[in-house]
Amino acid sequence: MRALLWFLCLTLFAGALHAQERRASHCIALAESTDGLEYLQKASWQDPVSRDSVHIRYIAHASFLLRTEGGLNVVTDFTGFTGSAPLIPDAVTMNHAHETHWTAHPDPAIPHVLQGWGPAGTGAQHHLDLGEMLIRNVPTDIRNMFGGVEPLGNSIFVFEAAGLCIGHLGHLHHVPTPEQFAALGRLDVVMAAVDGGITLPLDQMLEVLGRLRSSVIIPMHWFTDYSLERFLARVGPEFSVVNEGNSTLTVSLRSLPSRPTIHVLRPRYLEAGE
Template identity: 70%
Template sequence: MFWCVLTAGLAVLAGAVSAQERRASHCIALAEAAPGIEYLHQASWQDPLPDSASVRIHYIDHASFLIQTAGGLNVVTDFTGFLGTAPLIPDVVTMNHAHGTHWTEFPDPAIPHVLRGWGAFGEGIDHHLDLDEMLIRNVSTDIRSGSGVEPNGNSIFVFEVAGLCIGHLGHLHHVPTPAQFAALGRLDVVMAAVDGGTTLPLPDMLEVLGRLRSSVVIPMHWFGEVTLERFLSRIGESYAIERVKGPELVVSLRSLPDRPTVYVLRPAFLAAAP
């Protein structure tokens, strides 16, 4: 299997357009592992990325992440309408609607691409957004709705960039079916809700992560240190744990760890340059 390094470029201008060609990923067709993987340094979301084959992931809050590419794309997951004090207009936002902390009814009209993770009740939605440098697609899953279920009401979004497959599980409420796992393919990096209650029970989330076999797991949707530590104590039996001091991680095809690793990021809203 290929290992990729995630990178992002400095881009605070609205509607940044990437001129780079996307490096083919291996989400579906797996390849052999690449040697010589190294962990890259952390940097501010406003700093240039180390090279064109890297991507930066910045944990903003709750289930929102900023994914930045070397070509200047800015993508925000589970966008709520607030990123912080930085004057950033993302190129793409994704949203899920299980709760108001995962979407906004009024996204800024200046955002070029607003991808909702749901469609008409029970019908789901299909996205396949090709931005040259990045391909964004989704796999629909069910969510709880009142006393019942809304079929296809959640989306797992997959971001194929720099040869990497990065997945955001959204507000996942059930273990994906074999067909859904097949549609996801191999995820090198996955953002996973670890609250153990409002999304998946912890044993089920551990089963999902085991099936995905991602080399980098980033916990999200944790409600305090007790919730986070409960997850880490369970997954630490089979994963390495890296506690990153800040909100950001930069990786590349060469820098994914040899052993599956949980990277604990500390969320921080985006601040304007001083």
């Protein structure tokens, strides 16, 4: 009984740490962009996050760490390994197209493990309110190993925090339907697979990015510099490109560029002592 009471106290305390008020986002409404591009590079992923901002760290392949002002940590396409730093995320999301996007054995200490698929192609539905961040998903289909289609086997996850809508397209295998685009709403920041074939051909991915009208696009799932450069060579003049060799950026509503910007991040695992 004493152990149960201790567990409940710890749970309530942890919840209070992240129970800060979330600034309302505008995913479903088009918002005005503000002029200027002011990304703040941090020396450590553990440094305090600026007010009304979200810190993004590219970890590997399709995994990103999203960190809020209150210290909430969320990892996308979690594989079970984020580096040598001792991190237990508050929540992780996963997709199961390949083992580089999920793990069958997440640490049981992680409070929220969100699978982007359901049993037998039934899809998943998530609407997780963590106080500072709301996590939701829009299911999409994926190809299976036999060349067929697994209905609703992938999820596009949307993270609403600091007034921003941040989307992770996951292992997207088709252009979303009008209904799926409507469910996503306006994404201020989007992580997009740009491998050019294992997920979507580049023409289709550029079509998706054009429809989303995101202010900041972060390429992922690009394997080599060659595939990354091939993507960058295909984007039109309507996109700006920032490629400074960094692994992190901090973004806020006030720093969103007025022109769609591809912000290249370099993957880097979280290191102990960083």
